[in-house]
Amino acid sequence: MKNRWNDDHATACGDDPLALRVYSSRLIGQESSLVLHGGGNTSVKATYRDIFSDGHEVLFIKGSGWDLATIETAGFAPVSLEALKRLAALDSLRDSEMVRAQRLALLDPQAPNPSVEAILHALIPFQFVDHSHADAVVTLCNTPDGENEIRSLYGERILFIPYVMPGFDLANSVVSLSRDCDWEKLDGMVLMGHGLFTFANDAKSSYSQMIDLVSQAEERIEAQRGTKTATAADEENRGEIPNLLTLAKIRRDVSKIAGAPFIAKPLLSSSCHRFASQPNAAATATRGPLTPDHVTRTKRIPLIIDDKAENTVEDYLTDYQNYFQTYTDGLLVQLDPAPRWAIWPEVGAVAFAPSLKEAEVIADIVEHTLEAITAAETFGGWAPLPPKEIFDVEYWELQQAKLQKSKTTPPHQGKVVVVSGAASGIGLACAQLLLSEGAVVAALDINPEVENLFTGVNSIGLTCDLTKPDQVNRAVAATVGHFGGIDTVISNAGLFTPSSFIEELEDDHWNNSLEINLTSAMRLIRASIPFLQLGIDPSIIIIGSKNVPAPGPGAAAYSVAKAGLNQLARVATLELASKGIRVNTVHPNAVFDTAIWTDDVLQSRAQHYGLTVEEYKTSNLLKREVTSMDVAQMVSAMAGPIFSRTTGAQVPLDGGTERIV
Ligand SMILES: [Zn+2]
Structure with a gap:
């Protein structure tokens, strides 16, 4: 492992210990094989000056909610060192009491909660920890002869601590195990199945000891494994999803037992694929996690996907319930039992989470876990901590306390939405609104600009010509391949053909209108139905037009196509109800903030009726302008629980039209 210390950067911190602490903490945070997503912690003992300039001896310790990779001085909570040492001297302390006592000992009321390992840091008689x-260290721990591996690798350089759950009990156990040790002779401390501590009176030494000890473990693993470097062919050998319907079905079943919609993100990297292709992949991956620290994100074990078995997820649920019943004290509240990842034999892995951000965190943990399992197998087998230890962390009282706090989740969290015509106007507004409300969105448009508009983690922009069936099928497949399924289809793409009376109507305009306003919508719906029927509260939402109930002269091509679309929606309502798919239509009128209504067009239409532009925009019963966002709000309602008992509805969104009411 590379030592990233840079003397110039360190010198720039001056002699401020907290600035140096920030600097070297970030060096650790940059290395994903040291800490992942908020894992690990660092501290420095220093003097805290209060508003009266009085000095207090404190431990600046990483606060919860901060990540070492990006931590700032505000992320270090100043806790009275004396208070921590007094806490360490107690015989026993519940972790919730410890958290409260640590909070009380803060010198800054706005500081984050100190890490649960604060007492342990306070006990170590060095300035930097x-x-x-x-x-690499945890991998060696998780082998059949883990303790000997660690002891023979490091000898007297480290203090060896058998596994104890983090929190007060761990601090307590370090107190008794270190009673007769000479700290000056130690470079670090290995916590079995958990991780590594290093310490020194200067930031550079503490950091460098960390890198040295970890490098030693990495070299040990490499020597055991033999030098097998990945070839370019290996890198390219990614997994491929054999059956998208299996993925959608698994996602539905996982969401069902989670009690909320989950994304299912396929992980097909060459390393996941290689792991999943081993005959013993399922057996090894279900022995337990890399460290108990991961359990709140990954659960103890993954689901194993079996294309042929009907009840894969139900069996996982039964196993989880048995695991809970085995270890609960009878007072604990069972967490949602849904798996957070799966091994898909011969294919790769899948991450399950309510948001894509969380799915990506899980993906990182999975990559590191599979690497560790592969390495441990060369030492005689993957031997993680037993289920009881994992359970205790999963059901830690501090975790249970979090359950009591009510969380508000965005209304469309975890839903997968497809929007056509998403590069502008109503489609763009729908895609943006649903994204802001927690959904992940596949945004389709014939305009390739859509790929630049939707690049965030929660969306994909797909250039798609809806008049080409193979492109439509590809876009639908890409959506499922990316997010695991489809819950909502918003059929919005359409176009206005030039105004013309029937006697002058051109065939091209007529055909074009039918092709885009009607047939293309049918194609998107047709391709989506197999996945929608495996979706979560699935629905189709059609952007219709006021022209359906109230046509106007000179718009035959447009009105006829939209009327046909309306009839398609009605038939779809009848056909799809038994599959649980709702079909609802919104009929907007005069939505002027779209690409077709340029200032010139607006001006000339207003003039045509002898109105100002403002009067023209609000020429409805309510005298209110209708915007794309108003339509998006209606679509959001139709996609959600408000419309969960409604199908076949046609809702006008036009400020009221005399000819319709
Ligand atoms: Zn830890």
Whole structure:
């Protein structure tokens, strides 16, 4: 492992210990094989000056909610060192009491909650303390002869601590195990199944000892494994999803037992694929996690996908319930039992989470876990901590306390939405609104600009010509391949053909209108139905037109196509109800903030009726302008629980039209 220390950067911190602490903490945070997504913690003992300039001896310790990769001085909570040492001297302390006592001992009321490992940091008689969950060290721990591996590798350089759950009990156990040790002779401390501590009176030494000890573990693993470097062919050998319907079905079943919609993100990297292609992949991956620290994100074990078995997810649920019943004290509240990842034999892995952001965190943990399992297999087998230890962390009282706090989740969290014509106007507004409300969105448009508009983690922009059936099928497949399924289809793409009376109507305009306003919508719906029927509260939402109930002269091509679309929606309502798919239509009128209504067009239409532009925009019963966002709000309602008992509805969104009411 590379030592990233840079003397110039360190010198720039001056002699401020907290600035140096920030600097070297970030060095650790940059290395994903040391800490992942908020894991690990660091501290420095220093003097805190209060508003009266009085000095207090404190431990600046990483606060919860901060990530070492991006931590700032505000992320270090100043806790009275004396208070922490007094806490350490107690015989027993519940972790919730410890958290409260640590909060009380803060010198800054706005500081984040100090890490649960604060007492342990306070006990270590050095100014700088670094703690990581280094993959290589934990991998060696998780082998059949883990303790001997660690002891023979490091000898007297480290203090060996058998596994104890983080929190007060761990601090307590370090107190008794370190009673007769000479700290000056130690470079670090290995916590079995958990991670590594290093310490020194200067930031550079503490950090460098961390890198040295981890490098030693990495070299040990490499020597055991033999030098097998990945070839370019290996890199390209990614997994391929054999059956998108299986993926959608698994996602539905996982969401069902989670009690909320989950994304299912396929992980097909060459490393996941290689792992999943081993005959013993399912057996090894279900022995337990890399460290108990991961359990709140990944659950203890993954689901194993079996294309042929009907009840894969139900069996997982039964196993989880048995696991809970085995270890609960009878007072605990069972967490949602849904798996957070799966091994798909011969294919790769899948991450399950309510948001794509969380799915990506899980994906990182999975990559590191599979790497560790592969390495441990060369030492005689993957031997993680037993289920009881994992359970205790999963059901830690501090985790249970979090359950009591009510969380508000966005209304469309975890839903997968497809929007056609998403590069502008109503489609763009729908896609943006649903994204802001927690959905993930596949945004389709014939305009390739859509790929630049939707690049965020929660969306994909797909250039798609809806008049080409193979492109439509590809876009639908890409959506499922990316997010695991489809819950909502918003059929919005359409166009206005030039105004013309029937006697002058050109065939091209007529055909074009039918092709885009009607047939293209049918194609998108047709391709989506197999996945929608496996969706979560699935629905189709049609952007219709006021022209359906109230046509106007000179718009035959447009009105006829939209009327046909309306009839398609009605037939779809009848056909799809038994599959649980709702079909609802919104009929907007005069939505002027779209690409077709340029200032010139608006001006000339207003003039045509002898009105100002403002009067023209609000020429409805309510005298209110209708915007794209108003339509998007209606679509959001139709996609959600408000419309869960409604199908076949046609809702006008036009400020009121005399000819319709
Ligand atoms: Zn830790």
